[in-house]
């Protein structure tokens with residue numbers, strides 16, 4: 482957590498200088514990583530093979546076609562229907578195409594966004610993690626894992642502890658393996674305990690069907706999906722094409738190696754806090770975002786922007802606009818100003834603090850950002866009285882506030898709520 486060094490633009494009608502965040506987070510090396518043991522992998526593979534053989538014997542499963550076409554892959558994550566932010570994830574590690582440890586690591590572009598370990602593990606999938614407030618998003622079940630291609634459930638497990646924060650963990654993951662119609666198999670790892678589909682092994686799933694929720698079960702350092710594809714012989718297939726992977730790109734919607742976006746813009750009553758681990762000292766620990774969307778004049782206003790793939794030199798133009806569109810505050814921000822050890826991070830989040838003046842106009846304000854050619858905006862409300870606060874809080878829904886979306890600040894049930 483960084484200390485506020487400079488809080489500019491407070492009380493000025495408009496200013497545009499580079500402003501240092503009051504606090505920030507970067508997704509560091511080792512965050513959202515995994516290394517399911519070779520022993521677990523062998524055991525699971527054996528189990529899946531036995532399951533498939535049994536299903537075939539019972540004629541539940543057709544033999545694979547001799548030369549089935551390789552299925553294209555659909556995006557394997559899906560937020561809940563009322564999810565109201567721009568995005569919910571970052572992409573951390575890709576398949577390692579380099580020689581085993583201590584060899585160099587090479588992702589599909591010959592870059593280093595992958596890893597191998599001294600125990601012989603080379604990362605064999607792609608890691609998509611929840612971002613920001615990963616533990617809270619996991620606890621609220623905000624992101625579902627869905628089948629990237631149709632097939633049959635060949636193996637699955639549930640009931641395993643799901644708040645692991647260490648890739649050295651030897652607990653088993655909650656997971657689903659789908660034997661795809663093209664003969665490949667896809668494994669979806671680290672699901673939340675109790676979330677794995679109730680469909681029995683042998684059930685058909687279509688592309689987009691629910692498989693489970695993102696969690697952190699098994700060898701996992703944070704809530705993420707490890708998506709791993711293997712061919713009919715069990716060899717790892719990287720569904721991304723690049724200089725270090727001759728295989729074709731298999732995603733229906735191309736995923737860029739670096740995809741700079743703002744995931745979320747949000748407003749808060751106090752500085753948001755993210756937990757590195759969701760389980761400390763034998764207790765569940767959660768993120769404390771301190772979300773707030775309705776403020777009174779004179780209140781402290783915290784704003785937070787979270788990014789997927791942020792690089793030094795990419796400038797964001799932030800502004801806070803009053804209800805009439807006039808500028809309350811405006812500033813530029815570049816990751817380079819933070820002097821972080823690396824010029825690029827797959828996930829970052831930064832917050833700034835303001836004090837709303839005593840004569841702040843009531844109405845809908847905007848927290849706005851322009852980043853890499855896209856404009857993002859989040860509305861918040863300044864209301865004069867408690868009655869207005871209640872009505873307005875029902876109209877403003879923030880991520881993470883689903884449980885209280887129909888409860889006003891004064892406890893009344895606003896119109897339109899059950």
Ligand SMILES: [Zn+2]
Nearest residue numbers: 515606608707
């Ligand atoms: Zn992984």
